[in-house]
Amino acid sequence: MTTQNLLVELFVEELPPKALKKLGEAFATQLAEQLRAMGLADANSVVTAYASPRRLGAHISHVWIKAVDKAVQQKLMPVSVGLDGEGKPTPALLKKLQALGADLSDPLATVAALKRQPDGKAQALFYDSLVTGSTLDTGLQKALEETLARLPIPKVMSYQLESDCALPGWTSVNFVRPAHALLALHGCTVVPVSVLGLRAGNSTQGHRFEAACSPVVIDHADHYAEVLARDGAVIASFAERKAEIARQLAQAAARIGNGVRPIEDDALLDEVTALVERPNVLVCEFEKQFLDVPQECLILTMKANQKYFPLLDVQGKLTHQFLVVSNICPDDASAVVGGNERVVRPRLADAKFFFDQDRKRTLASRVDGLSKVVYHNKLGTQGERVQRVRAIARALGWQLGGEDLSNAADVAAQLAKADLLTDMVGEFPELQGIMGGYYARHDGESLDVAYAIEDHYKPRFAGDALPRNPVGLAVALADKLETLVGMFGIGNLPSGDKDPFALRRHALGVIRMLIEKDLPVELGSLVGSATSAFGDKISDPSAALTDFIFERLAGALREQGYSAQEVDAVLALRPQRLGEVNRRLVAVRAFAALPEAAALAAANKRIANILKKAPDADPHVSPVLLHESAEKALYAAMNELTPRANAEFDSGDYAASLRTLAALRAPVDAFFDDVMVNAEALDLRLNRQGLLKALHMAMNRVADLSRLAS
DSSP: OOOEEEEEEEEESOOOHHHHHHHHHHHHHHHHHHHHHTTOBOTTOOEEEEEETTEEEEEEEEEOSBOOOEEEEEEEEEHHHHBOTTSOBOHHHHHHHHHTTOOOSSHHHHHHTSEEEEETTEEEEEEEEEEOOOBHHHHHHHHHHHHHHHSOOSSOEEEEOSSSSSSTTTOEEEESSOEEEEEEEETTEEOOOEETTEEEESEEOOOTTTOSSSSEEOOSGGGHHHHHHHHHOOOOOHHHHHHHHHHHHHHHHHHHOTTOEEOOOHHHHHHHHTTOSSOEEEEEEOOGGGGGSOHHHHHHHHHHHHOOEEEEOTTSOEEEEEEEEESOOOSOTHHHHHHHHHHHHHHHHHHHHHHHHHTTSOHHHHGGGGGGSEEETTTEEHHHHHHHHHHHHHHHHHHHHOHHHHHHHHHHHHHTTGGGGSHHHHHOGGGTTHHHHHHHHHTTOOHHHHHHHHHTTOOOSTTOOOOSSHHHHHHHHHHHHHHHHHHHHTTOOOBTTBOTTOHHHHHHHHHHHHHHTTOSOOHHHHHHHHHHTTTTSSOOOHHHHHHHHHHHHHHHHHHTTOOHHHHHHHHTTOOSOGGGHHHHHHHHHHHHTSTTHHHHHHHHHHHHHHHHTOTTOOOOOOGGGOOSHHHHHHHHHHHHHHHHHHHHHHTTOHHHHHHHHHTTHHHHHHHHHHOOSSOSSHHHHHHHHHHHHHHHHHHTSSSOGGGGOO
16 A cells, blocks of 8 residues: 655644744644654654745645554453352453444353453453554544644634534634634545534635635645745745745845844744745835934834844944845836835834933932832832842942942942833833943943943843843842842742743853953852842741752753763852852863773772761871871872962962872772771771761862763
């Protein structure tokens, strides 16, 4: 029996653009998985997803018209339950066989055919049967129903059917958008399935305005994309449509010349791809006077409200031209261009008005208004929050640069949230901080303060730039620490995928600033300083928050390519200077490559286990109590090597420190071979425990080497 390729398409009203890509991928993959589970699709079937504003489709290769029959063995029950003392079937066994559809015209013969096999300690009865494979008609029906039930629909609509239902006009179905046609072809044969009140056929609809014919008839599953493009003027593939838009954007920018380029925004490109079926990129422009407004405002309004692609020059500055992705391809596009230019003008005028109005008041004059804005019902107003951030930033400024930095950080922290009360940020919340920087420069604040206000939300996302100056670092750290400490202090912690206050992102931001800027501050003192800013408003969150930060750090380090063992070894010591962590990891990796590493890691694990039973061991060793030559040799080697290793550690050369200590392998091995640590004599036992405690302390300053033991 040969296979054919299968094509299924659901034609609907315009789908939500931000969900389209995910819906299209889910429709195709779920349908293929369901068919594979029923044995109708080959394990090597190739699945192609189609998704346009008005359709979800899937092309699946190597689909059978009927699945092969399968031999199935089913466990029934223990022999003692299924057969009585005379070997005859019990009512329970007969009922079970009847439920399975077994032939009971001759019960004794059927029971005699059952297999007896061991099942644990007892014997059980097993029934062999042949399960008939599903036909494509019934299998695709089940697969479609299951696929539609599992789609990641953001919001379901309920609508009434007008035909093919019990009560036309009253029978309701639920789907993401009303569906109007179902196409199902196995090769060139229509598969008779139905969903959402629709019966499958071989036709669909093309572009609303530019299709060559209506309906568009698909003669074969393999011709779907080709026929839809030719007769329907629709590029059905999301990926192909996206690539075509990107090509046209680059081509249009090249025609303009002067090195201009469309802004890079993959999310915007995905959204526009989900809005058009036949993309046509056009060049538009606006009046140059609007370029006096900060380009972030103009770019945001064009992207968010109009789905346009702003054009940047070679310096990254916004130009007065932009690109529009139209859904139609008229011979004369001037009306489309003119319409888009008219639409964008009021948006840009609003942005200019907000910018001009906001500059009539200074940021400093807005600060008092923050006391009327609630931040959190347990943590007070934004005004109270600003005071806490100021206190943390001042303390950080002193640590990082003294009085001048502390004073500048205080000013920046005081003004950082004031732009929340401006018209521009009220209209575009995404611009908070950015607009504060512009307004601070307009008010005559120093560039350091203005940049700090602009940067204090950074890093906003993974890979984002860090604040560009020490003032910004102090305020950004203070802002994130205030949020983390406050939320942990009232027990408002992330749960599962829910993290409404972005605490995971804030923790990673703190980690990145401490590590990448190698700041000379300790994590514990940072958390303590932030906690003290709250007074008695919160419970002390230090322990839980520190664990949380180290968990985020561990995950980030593993993503950078360090092994779980390496990360565990370094972070087990809870290093307070996070700027040292990467150097420690590099040193641990180099140590692990040494021939002595495995034996010393195992020895450290053994020492740790011994010391667990002697937690009060004194690391001071009495040489007169060293009786065995092996313990004398280890003590002598430690006295020779430990000072050098400690000096290398103190200078920050962690790799050299571990290399020096690697020379202890031989005396350590000899010690464990020849010396009984838990000697009967108390003074000898305590002295040997002290020797191991001193060794453990010396060897585990860079990392807990026992964590490297396999």
